[in-house]
Amino acid sequence: MHIVSGDKLAELSRILHEKENAQEYSPDFTFSLEDYYGPYSERQKAQGKLYYEGLGIARDDEEGRRRVLGYNHSFFNAPHAALLFMPSFGDNVRVAGDIGMYGQTFLLSLAARGLGGVPQTLLGLFSGAIREFLNIPDEYKMLFGISFGFPDEQAPANRIKTDRAPISQSVTFHS
Numbered sequence: 001m002h003i004v005s006g007d008k009l010a011e012l013s014r015i016l017h018e019k020e021n022a023q024e025y026s027p028d029f030t031f032s033l034e035d036y037y038g039p040y041s042e043r044q045k046a047q048g049k050l051y052y053e054g055l056g057i058a059r060d061d062e063e064g065r066r067r068v069l070g071y072n073h074s075f076f077n078a079p080h081a082a083l084l085f086m087p088s089f090g091d092n093v094r095v096a097g098d099i100g101m102y103g104q105t106f107l108l109s110l111a112a113r114g115l116g117g118v119p120q121t122l123l124g125l126f127s128g129a130i131r132e133f134l135n136i137p138d139e140y141k142m143l144f145g146i147s148f149g150f151p152d153e154q155a156p157a158n159r160i161k162t163d164r165a166p167i168s169q170s171v172t173f174h175s
């Protein structure tokens with residue numbers, strides 16, 4: 001994991017905004033919302049609707065949506081960003097699972113100390129650019145990032161409460 005703060009974070013943010021404007025992406029792993037189907041696609045759309053509505057952005061407000069997307073490239077104004085890199089083994093599925101668990105534990109340990117973290121898969125779109133900026137060897141692949149700091153509880157985004165699928169939909173019990 002690499003943690004970036006201060007002037008270095010400001011410089012990285014400038015680079016990410018530039019890359020986004022030029023639509024210059026360098027992901028290590030593919031990601032497309034179009035791959036989502038059925039309930040997964042429905043939940044993703046419902047979450048997006050809740051989020052944009054919570055921020056007062058109408059569906060046809062292109063400029064507002066771009067601005068909200070841009071919060072990602074500014075690390076949601078957090079003072080630190082953790083970028084999670086992994087060595088590449090085989091098809092990478094197992095190591096990606098390990099990194100997911102590591103990230104979740106990191107989020108929980110932040111919460112236990114009164115801090116907050118925003119997991120951001122979107123940062124993975126800029127893996128190559130981030131690797132170059134931080135001088136990280138090519139054999140390390142980036143999965144996602146987590147911006148973190150003390151949360152602003154008054155910020156509109158922090159008042160939005162995302163739904164959870166009920167246990168009856170997500171767990172099958174066998175006995």
Ligand SMILES: Cc1cc2nc3c(=O)[nH]c(=O)nc-3n(C[C@H](O)[C@H](O)[C@H](O)COP(=O)(O)O)c2cc1C
Binds near residue numbers: 121123
């Ligand atoms: C694994 C993961 C990746 C996410 N990636 C992004 C992202 O790249 N950009 C973003 O704006 N929100 C992203 N989100 C959603 C926000 O972090 C979301 O607001 C947050 O998950 C809501 O809080 P909650 O999960 O506690 O309900 C992601 C969430 C998760 C769990």
